[in-house]
Amino acid sequence: MKFFSFKKKTKDSEPHTKRPASVTLIAWLSLIDMFITILIGLLGIWIMLPQVARLIPISASPVLQEMADWLEVPQTETGTLTAQELQPIIEAVFDLVTGILGLYFTLNFLRLKPWGWTWLMLYNGVVLIILFGDCIRGEPDYVSLFLSALVILLMNQKEVRIAFKIDKKYASTNLIISKNS
Amino acid sequence: MRSRLIKNMPAQISSSPKIPETASDLELLRRFEPVLRFIRGEYFYPSDIERYIQHCSLWMHLPDGHDEMLIRQGQVTLDILADPPPVPTGAVQFLRLVEPLDLGDSAKAMITHTRKTRDKENKFHAGQGRLARVGYISRLADAFFSLTLLMRGRVPGATAAVAELEYRDAQRADEKYVYHGRVIRHNGWVVLQYWFFYFYNGWRSAYHGVNDHEADWEMMMLYLYPCGDGMLTPRWAGYAAHDFHGDDLRRRWDDQDQLDVMDGHPVVYVGAGSHASYFRPGEYVTAVSVALLAPVTRLLDGLNKFWMETLKQAPIFGTGPFVFRIPFVDYARGDGVNIGPGQKYEWTPVVINESVPWVKNYRGLWGLYARDPIAGENAPSGPMYNRDGSVRSSWYDTLGFSGLDKVPTPPAELDLLDKRCVELEARQVALDQEILVKSEALHRLGVTAEALQDDAFVTKQVLAIEKNRDELSAGVRALRREQTENEVLLTSLKRRVERLRAGIEDDPQMHIKHLAEPASAAQLRFDRLAEAWSAVSIGLILAGIVSLILFNPKEVWTGLAALLFVFVLIESIFHGNFQQTVAAVSVLLAVMAMLLVIFMNWQLILVGGAIALAIYLIWQNVRELGR
Numbered sequence: 001m002k003f004f005s006f007k008k009k010t011k012d013s014e015p016h017t018k019r020p021a022s023v024t025l026i027a028w029l030s031l032i033d034m035f036i037t038i039l040i041g042l043l044g045i046w047i048m049l050p051q052v053a054r055l056i057p058i059s060a061s062p063v064l065q066e067m068a069d070w071l072e073v074p075q076t077e078t079g080t081l082t083a084q085e086l087q088p089i090i091e092a093v094f095d096l097v098t099g100i101l102g103l104y105f106t107l108n109f110l111r112l113k114p115w116g117w118t119w120l121m122l123y124n125g126v127v128l129i130i131l132f133g134d135c136i137r138g139e140p141d142y143v144s145l146f147l148s149a150l151v152i153l154l155m156n157q158k159e160v161r162i163a164f165k166i167d168k169k170y171a172s173t174n175l176i177i178s179k180n181s
Numbered sequence: 182m183r184s185r186l187i188k189n190m191p192a193q194i195s196s197s198p199k200i201p202e203t204a205s206d207l208e209l210l211r212r213f214e215p216v217l218r219f220i221r222g223e224y225f226y227p228s229d230i231e232r233y234i235q236h237c238s239l240w241m242h243l244p245d246g247h248d249e250m251l252i253r254q255g256q257v258t259l260d261i262l263a264d265p266p267p268v269p270t271g272a273v274q275f276l277r278l279v280e281p282l283d284l285g286d287s288a289k290a291m292i293t294h295t296r297k298t299r300d301k302e303n304k305f306h307a308g309q310g311r312l313a314r315v316g317y318i319s320r321l322a323d324a325f326f327s328l329t330l331l332m333r334g335r336v337p338g339a340t341a342a343v344a345e346l347e348y349r350d351a352q353r354a355d356e357k358y359v360y361h362g363r364v365i366r367h368n369g370w371v372v373l374q375y376w377f378f379y380f381y382n383g384w385r386s387a388y389h390g391v392n393d394h395e396a397d398w399e400m401m402m403l404y405l406y407p408c409g410d411g412m413l414t415p416r417w418a419g420y421a422a423h424d425f426h427g428d429d430l431r432r433r434w435d436d437q438d439q440l441d442v443m444d445g446h447p448v449v450y451v452g453a454g455s456h457a458s459y460f461r462p463g464e465y466v467t468a469v470s471v472a473l474l475a476p477v478t479r480l481l482d483g484l485n486k487f488w489m490e491t492l493k494q495a496p497i498f499g500t501g502p503f504v505f506r507i508p509f510v511d512y513a514r515g516d517g518v519n520i521g522p523g524q525k526y527e528w529t530p531v532v533i534n535e536s537v538p539w540v541k542n543y544r545g546l547w548g549l550y551a552r553d554p555i556a557g558e559n560a561p562s563g564p565m566y567n568r569d570g571s572v573r574s575s576w577y578d579t580l581g582f583s584g585l586d587k588v589p590t591p592p593a594e595l596d597l598l599d600k601r602c603v604e605l606e607a608r609q610v611a612l613d614q615e616i617l618v619k620s621e622a623l624h625r626l627g628v629t630a631e632a633l634q635d636d637a638f639v640t641k642q643v644l645a646i647e648k649n650r651d652e653l654s655a656g657v658r659a660l661r662r663e664q665t666e667n668e669v670l671l672t673s674l675k676r677r678v679e680r681l682r683a684g685i686e687d688d689p690q691m692h693i694k695h696l697a698e699p700a701s702a703a704q705l706r707f708d709r710l711a712e713a714w715s716a717v718s719i720g721l722i723l724a725g726i727v728s729l730i731l732f733n734p735k736e737v738w739t740g741l742a743a744l745l746f747v748f749v750l751i752e753s754i755f756h757g758n759f760q761q762t763v764a765a766v767s768v769l770l771a772v773m774a775m776l777l778v779i780f781m782n783w784q785l786i787l788v789g790g791a792i793a794l795a796i797y798l799i800w801q802n803v804r805e806l807g808r
Contacts, residue, residue, distance in 0.1 A: 114760070118759070118760045118763055118764075121763050121764055121767045122750075122763045122767065124767055124771075125746065125763065125766055125767035125770050126746075128767070128770040128771065128773075128774050129739065129742050129743055129746060129770065130739075131774070132738075132739060132742060132770075132773075132774070133736065133738075133739030133742075135777065136736075136738050136739055137735070140781070142777075142778050142781060142782055145774045145777065145778050146774070146775070146778045148771070148774065149770075149771035149772075149774035149775045149778070150771075152767045152768055152770070152771035153494070153768065153771050153772075153775070155764075156494050156764060156767075156768050156771075157494065158494070166760060166761075166764070
């Protein structure tokens with residue numbers, strides 16, 4: 001569990017900000033979400049490996065050849081894919097990349113970095129737009145909609161914004177505790 | 182700019198100037214007449230009315246919608262305005278500077294105007310674009326406002342050009358800069374009211390402002406008080422400006438941060454075209470609220486309150502009330518022509534008051550009645566009247582106009598404070614005596630009631646005594662409260678008297694609730710890029726929408742949301758509020774998502790809620806059993 005006990009690095013003389021419980025809750029929700037997203041991306045790529053293999057000249061590199069043998073990827077000629085074949089690969093790569101990015105933002109959010117808060121907020125906003133698009137296409141995912149919206153609303157709470165010093169006017173001394181105390 | 186002005190001022194300038202109380206109205210007006218600083222590129226300067234009305238005809242707008250000319254151009258005189266032709270009920274009387282123009286006349290006037298005003302020395306530069314200063318909602322509101330102009334009555338396009346040519350002709354024949362001054366003595370104050378008349382207000386046509394109208398009356402006031410030795414000295418200056426009322430309109434004479442004074446003359450920075458008066462040089466973004474959007478504003482205010490107080494959320498769009506601001510900039514840089522004592526152009530004063538016939542008797546408009554229902558494009562009435570013929574508050578209530586009706590002159594304030602202290606001290610002595618007497622009476626009632634407690638035959642009498650005792654007790658308590666409160670008040674009053682006697686002044690801006698501040702030059706980052714972006718962004722959004730409809734009609738709504746999201750974020754980078762914008766937009770999307778989830782799954786939510794409640798109740802009951 002050492003991995004999750006992130007603490008904001010501060011100089012000895014600097015007071016450090018106590019992490020509110022809701023920040024930890026948001027971070028956990030986001031971490032689970034990001035891991036699931038990365039897993040879905042990896043799984044998607046795994047399933048589509050035969051198609052992916054056609055995009056890469058495997059035989060040209062012994063390393064790639066060795067990896068393909070290890071993963072038991074069927075040997076195919078390099079060539080192009082149809083749009084229908086390409087679509088799930090793009091989606092899987094998109095999931096993987098966004099999952100990794102989201103993970104990066106979440107970890108920095110957990111470390112109480114203000115930019116981590118901003119980018120995690122932005123990330124969830126973008127996710128909501130994509131999910132709204134799904135709704136319009138008739139493929140609603142209400143669970144994800146609910147979770148992303150919940151994370152945003154939790155992040156917008158006053159105590160969370162204070163912890164990240166988003167609004168200077170909310171800056172309060174009761175959350176700042178001296179490291180020596 | 183200001184600090185430079187102050188630094189360059191000789192020492193005696195900052196001390197209050199004085200003038201004998203016996204000075205005539207004209208002498209008073211001349212002693213403190215203001216310095217008006219106009220923007221480079223201003224077309225109209227304060228004029229007399231005689232030259233103006235020489236170019237005017239007198240008209241009447243009848244209730245049936247027809248306009249009828251009463252007196253031809255060139256025949257209108259001050260005598261006629263002093264005794265104007267009668268008009269039927271519901272009709273509007275108005276002067277008209279520019280006669281109706283056909284297309285040919287308009288084109289000719291515009292060309293002549295362009296040729297004659299090609300003066301590079303005196304050319305207006307808008308600078309940072311007004312649209313770059315505000316967000317998309319305001320830009321859309323601006324587009325909406327422009328559309329309303331097509332539907333509302335407005336001053337015809339070439340009118341400004343013709344008016345400017347006529348003003349130039351008038352100036353060429355007899356160049357003069359005129360103010361109409363009035364002196365009022367009220368509640369110990371001597372009020373100097375300076376009225377400035379302009380041939381035309383060209384704020385919209387020349388400076389992207391709110392309105393245009395023929396004729397323009399603007400005003401400022403100075404408030405003097407007797408400072409002893411039979412002398413008067415200025416204490417306050419009040420300038421009429423957009424969006425401000427009462428206390429916010431005045432500045433104290435010694436407030437060096439807010440009032441520029443040159444050799445005993447207050448400096449006024451005049452808005453380009455609007456001719457509004459400002460204390461500080463700069464560019465003022467004026468908030469013009471859209472009446473039609475008032476219910477939406479109220480609804481949003483209510484929702485904001487619920488959001489912040491009930492849901493404990495951080496505000497999405499700031500903590501203040503919602504305002505749909507249309508981004509009009511009033512340019513009051515003061516970098517052009519200066520008029521006033523010691524300047525290149527000096528004043529020609531004209532003293533007016535209620536006894537001047539044209540002031541009192543002409544209630545009509547001083548320029549074209551454009552039939553604009555919200556009146557912005559209709560010409561104003563004279564200094565004494567509103568457009569509807571009622572008397573202006575600035576005319577009959579010169580003190581109340583700047584919130585000074587409740588403020589005595591400094592010597593009177595000291596007298597009043599002394600009197601109040603004496604009154605209070607006398608009251609305290611009286612209270613001492615009254616409390617003593619009533620306390621004794623209360624004791625008597627108390628001991629009597631106690632003595633009768635055990636006597637069953639006098640129950641009625643005891644009840645009456647107890648009632649009296651309780652009433653008296655409440656009375657004594659009230660007197661003690663009053664005495665304590667008076668003590669606190671007395672201490673405050675005496676402290677104030679001491680401060681005033683010692684010559685310690687209050688903060689000169691203590692009375693100001695809303696301070697008119699020019700827009701900061703550093704408000705926008707990447708100035709040029711921001712301006713270019715603001716100029717093209719709305720167009721790009723529209724182009725994006727068209728592209729989505731043409732090339733990907735199935736994804737129009739998602740694409741539109743993404744497009745707006747990206748544009749708003751780019752804009753926020755220019756305004757330096759990326760973080761706040763990201764939060765605001767994301768929270769808005771989250772609220773929409775929550776509403777959608779609730780709307781689409783309300784049955785599931787109800788069932789889930791009922792199950793959760795049932796589990797909770799069972800758990801509570803089981804816990805109770807276990808105890």
